[in-house]
Amino acid sequence: MLHFERWKIALIALLTLAGFLYTAPNFLPKAALDEMPSFLPHKQINLGLDLRGGSYLLLQVDTASVTHDRLQQLVNDIRKALRNAEVLYTGLGVNGEAVTIRITKPEDVDKSLKAIRDLSTVVTSNLLSGGLPQRDLSVANSGGLITVTLSETAKVARAQSAIQQSMEIVRRRIDELGTTEPVIQQQGADRILVQVPGLGDPQRLKKLLGQTAKLNFRLVDTSTTAQQAMATHTIPAGAEVLYMTEDPTRPLLVQRRVMVGGDNLVDATPGFDQRSGEPIVSFRFDSTGARLFGEVTRDNVGKPFAIVLDNKVISAPVIREPILGGTGQISGNFTVQQANDLAILLRAGALPAPLNVLEERTVGPGLGADSIRAGTIASIIGSVAVIVFMIAAYGLFGVFANLALLVNIALIMGALSMLQATLTLPGIAGIVLTIGTAVDANVLIYERIREELRSGKSVIAAIEAGYHRALATILDANITHFISAAVLFELGSGPVRGFAVTLAIGVVTSVFTAFTVNRLIVATWVRRRRPKLLVL
Known part of the structure; x- marks a missing residue:
């Protein structure tokens, strides 16, 4: 030895x-x-x-909004399915925690039920179903009034998926800040613990994590002005009133239909406009987004095109010419930090649900x-x-x-x-x-x-x-x-x-x-x- x-x-x-x-x-x-x-x-x-x-935040994922978003998506899917099945209907919309629709002709009920049931997918939740696969939609009929609800298995599966996705996006956003060794962990059923050592601006972190960052591009409704629509309480069908982020804010009438979604973005970088010198954010689409963006800008030359982030209009430039390269830029009287933070949000991706701050501490x-x-x-x-x-x-x-x-x-x-x-x-x-x-x-x-x-x-x-x-x-x-x-x-x-x-x-x-x-x-x-x- x-x-x-x-x-x-x-x-x-x-x-x-x-x-x-x-x-x-x-x-x-x-x-x-x-x-x-x-x-x-x-x-x-x-x-x-x-x-x-540093900063300590305890966040809660708004899982109820995940269910609501799924129901809104389901409305669009049902509308498309019934249109393809050539079925007449009325009253399609979200009612509480269900989607309801009334079939006009009794002979079309069976065909409608089949078309709607075909929209359901198989989900598995070990907690509620012992690992056995179940359908995510429950479809019921009462005298031609069809009610579509999400199963408990689907709700749990979507909530868990939203929490995991939120944790990953939170991690990406914090990593972009350049901090080292952040602690990001799930607590309980719907909470996320975030600890960021050395961060001297907790309010910036709170703002960065609090934004859902759902970006989309929509056409501006030019049939009337937002002020006139609000004054007469006659908002055109398929449109809604959103507010600009500029100061002072002003309303803008925007079509509900999303022409290009932010999920097609593959990169976003802060920079400066070569002509005005103001901070901007340059973005780039994937091949699908580039094709859609090119088609929209080609078919709507001369019309204003709204860039919407979390239901607020960042800017609404007029399309001067078709943009076919799949790239563009966002300007909106940004400061340098605001442009950098927006690029961080877009690169990290959108949160599947809003995050609510339950507890905040600064050490x-x-x-x-x-x-x-x-x-x-x-x-x-x-x-x-x-x-x-x-x-x-x-x-x-x-x-x-x-x-x-x-x-x-x-x-x-x-x-x-x-x-x-x-x-x-x-x-x-x-x-x-x-x-x-x-x-x-x-x-x-x-x-x-x-x-x-x-x-x-x-x-x-x-x-x-x-x-x-x-x-x-x-x-x-x-x-x-x-x-x-x-x-x-x-x-x-x-x-x-x-x-x-x-x-x-x-x-x-x-x-x-x-x-x-x-x-x-x-x-x-x-x-x-x-x-x-x-x-x-």
């Missing part, structure tokens, strides 16, 4: 050196890091919300600094206490254990820096706990050496036996320790995960340093001093 081949010594030395190299950037100012050679480690540990400060950097200071003091106190105890209990061998402990701390810090893990206040607690328990393996080894010495074995034989016989116990204890950390990481969230990460890394590094590094130090001392007597 005390013999080390040269390649093993070199490997241990290399790992130890790497730990100190990756730890060093955390103690250097940013200016010094920028001047260092590129081949040296530059990464610092990411600090969590409680240490660095100031001063509070984070206090937490770091308190964690640092706790770490120093814990380390000093362990160092004093080991020296008092085991003398020179206690010094060896403390040297291994120093390497252990460097490896933990280096691993957190290299992996770019997020360090939270519970994570600091995990490091302090690791410092306290890291020497447990050394205590087991040293007590075993004492027993071997009392039984009459020589110094070298006692040290060999101590390391050999304590190994199984050390592995058993740390494997169970690691399993606990893995379970905490898998089932926990936020601060619990931060604690689990540092704990798991600490378990691995503690076994390496307390057994391997410490054994190398002891072996080097034995080889050089050749002790005949050992007082331990």
